[in-house]
Amino acid sequence: xxxxxxxxxxxxxxxxxxxxxxxxxxxxxxxxxxxxxxxxxxxxxxxxxxxxxxxxxxxxxxxxxxxxxxxxxxxxxxxxxxxxxxxxxxxxxxxxxxxxxxxxxxxxxxxxxxxxxxxxxxxxxxxxxxxxxxxxxxxxxxxxxxxxxxxxxxxxxxxxxxxxxxxxxxxxxxxxxxxxxxxxxxxxxxxxxxxxxxxxxxxxxxxxxxxxxxxxxxxxxxxxxxxxxxxxxxxxxxxxxxxxxxxxxxxxxxxxxxxxxxxxxxxxxxxxxxxxxxxxxxxxxx
Amino acid sequence: xxxxxxxxxxxxxxxxxxxxxxxxxxxxxxxxxxxxxxxxxxxxxxxxxxxxxxxxxxxxxxxxxxxxxxxxxxxxxxxxxxxxxxxxxxxxxxxxxxxxxxxxxxxxxxxxxxxxxxxxxxxxxxxxxxxxxxxxxxxxxxxxxxxxxxxxxxxxxxxxxxxxxxxxxxxxxxxxxxxxxxxxxxxxxxxxxxxxxxxxxxxxxxxxxxxxxxxxxxxxxxxxxxxxxxxxxxxxxxxxxxxxxxxxxxxxxxxxxxxxxxxxxx
Numbered sequence: 001x002x003x004x005x006x007x008x009x010x011x012x013x014x015x016x017x018x019x020x021x022x023x024x025x026x027x028x029x030x031x032x033x034x035x036x037x038x039x040x041x042x043x044x045x046x047x048x049x050x051x052x053x054x055x056x057x058x059x060x061x062x063x064x065x066x067x068x069x070x071x072x073x074x075x076x077x078x079x080x081x082x083x084x085x086x087x088x089x090x091x092x093x094x095x096x097x098x099x100x101x102x103x104x105x106x107x108x109x110x111x112x113x114x115x116x117x118x119x120x121x122x123x124x125x126x127x128x129x130x131x132x133x134x135x136x137x138x139x140x141x142x143x144x145x146x147x148x149x150x151x152x153x154x155x156x157x158x159x160x161x162x163x164x165x166x167x168x169x170x171x172x173x174x175x176x177x178x179x180x181x182x183x184x185x186x187x188x189x190x191x192x193x194x195x196x197x198x199x200x201x202x203x204x205x206x207x208x209x210x211x212x213x214x215x216x217x218x219x220x221x222x223x224x225x226x227x228x229x230x231x232x233x234x235x236x237x238x239x240x241x242x243x244x245x246x247x248x249x250x251x252x253x254x255x256x257x258x259x260x261x262x263x264x265x266x267x268x269x270x271x272x273x274x275x276x277x278x279x280x281x282x283x284x285x286x
Numbered sequence: 287x288x289x290x291x292x293x294x295x296x297x298x299x300x301x302x303x304x305x306x307x308x309x310x311x312x313x314x315x316x317x318x319x320x321x322x323x324x325x326x327x328x329x330x331x332x333x334x335x336x337x338x339x340x341x342x343x344x345x346x347x348x349x350x351x352x353x354x355x356x357x358x359x360x361x362x363x364x365x366x367x368x369x370x371x372x373x374x375x376x377x378x379x380x381x382x383x384x385x386x387x388x389x390x391x392x393x394x395x396x397x398x399x400x401x402x403x404x405x406x407x408x409x410x411x412x413x414x415x416x417x418x419x420x421x422x423x424x425x426x427x428x429x430x431x432x433x434x435x436x437x438x439x440x441x442x443x444x445x446x447x448x449x450x451x452x453x454x455x456x457x458x459x460x461x462x463x464x465x466x467x468x469x470x471x472x473x474x475x476x477x478x479x480x481x482x483x484x485x486x487x488x489x490x491x492x493x494x495x496x497x498x499x500x501x502x503x504x505x506x507x508x509x510x511x512x513x514x515x516x517x518x519x520x521x522x523x524x525x526x527x528x529x530x531x532x533x534x535x536x537x538x539x540x541x542x543x544x545x546x547x548x549x550x551x552x
Contacts, residue, residue: 047381077387083382087379088382104388105305109296147382
């Protein structure tokens with residue numbers, strides 16, 4: 001069974017804005033992080049992969065099938081788990097009812113099998129105790145876990161998670177990492193996030209997208225290394241730096257092209273991200 | 287880690303049946319449907335008490351009051367179905383559900399079909415009240431089997447209209463307005479020969495005419511069902527259903543609008 005996604009020259013425009021500009025990617029099994037500032041095209045890319053949005057041009061092959069073909073699209077959707085950036089819930093449904101409903105829409109029509117599956121995913125995201133509670137009574141963090149639960153139904157081969165840890169407290173984020181890192185059968189997981197810590201902790205590969213273009217594609221370690229030699233500290237702010245900030249010890253940390261003799265600092269993935277995403281990320285950061 | 291993740295694949299009919307059951311259960315517990323159900327149920331209860339306590343009671347005014355209650359219950363059902371069909375828009379859940387293998391047209395068709403549940407409840411209730419009346423009091427105003435079925439057909443018709451309204455109008459305000467408009471524009475002089483005569487009548491002319499009225503109601507139901515699914519699904523089945531609906535509406539209206547006065551009037 002082909003468990004990969006392939007994009008070739010995928011372009012999507014909204015008016016004159018290129019949300020994605022001739023993106024070429026091949027992503028296989030395992031967890032891939034997708035980093036980028038707001039408006040970089042991450043959500044557009046995930047929506048195309050979720051088959052809810054068609055690209056203007058380019059070729060897409062998901063799990064060995066062409067989403068432009070009706071039958072293929074249905075088959076892809078059977079094997080897809082999608083957690084959108086802003087998931088919607090039927091607030092008057094109970095937690096169990098909602099996931100059960102999604103289970104029917106995933107075509108798990110054997111009732112007892114479906115209910116077992118609903119219980120499994122709710123247990124996975126630690127929502128078993130509130131299974132009979134109405135969704136409108138859940139906290140924001142619980143709702144995000146519910147969105148993850150519905151995406152995990154039926155062991156998807158392709159799991160698309162759009163900012164899944166936004167709004168989660170540290171404990172819930174650790175639990176999320178545990179859930180995603182222990183998925184059986186190594187599905188293709190694409191994790192769009194602003195949380196670089198999640199990428200370091202979970203992803204074997206990271207893609208940086210900015211202005212609809214792939215700026216980096218490699219491991220988190222090589223991404224971090226890309227910033228080596230471009231991070232330095234000083235007692236004064238350097239106006240020539242791309243970005244500077246004062247740290248707890250009173251020194252300034254700078255990113256950019258260092259002046260001669262600058263005290264080099266150990267780079268982090270955040271430094272590398274800011275360098276790679278460039279002006280787009282800095283606009284968001286400011 | 288490798289685990290067996292085999293999920294039994296479903297046929298479209300199995301999916302449809304499961305969705306229909308799910309939506310049917312939700313409809314039966316919908317507050318709007320329960321309010322609608324309470325109207326004929328209360329009317330029936332009042333009649334029961336009256337019939338049991340008053341040997342001279344007759345099935346005239348009470349019967350009609352209960353009957354109007356059933357029509358109002360059908361309108362409440364329409365609003366409940368409309369709200370259910372609009373929930374993807376209301377709760378911003380369309381995107382994640384569009385990424386699932388069951389398409390919007392199947393979901394809407396299941397929603398229309400789920401109206402069978404409230405229709406059955408109302409038909410059983412009306413049948414029960416009618417049966418009880420037949421054993422307890424003098425029947426001055428009979429409710430025939432065809433008329434009981436017309437209540438069921440009316441609920442299905444309103445259900446299909448509620449879903450079609452959700453699909454095309456995407457607005458929770460319009461359907462209650464349409465329901466109210468139907469209520470007030472309904473002919474009050476018991477004449478079947480009117481295109482907007484969709485309610486069951488106090489006296490539905492001859493059984494043949496009552497039958498044609500049923501065909502008219504089912505034709506409209508099918509037409510609204512086609513409208514409910516045609517926005518996203520335009521397969522051959524939709525075209526065939528549209529032709530069938532037009533045929534049923536055309537044939538029944540031809541008969542009903544040209545019926546002799548003796549068979550049309552009270």
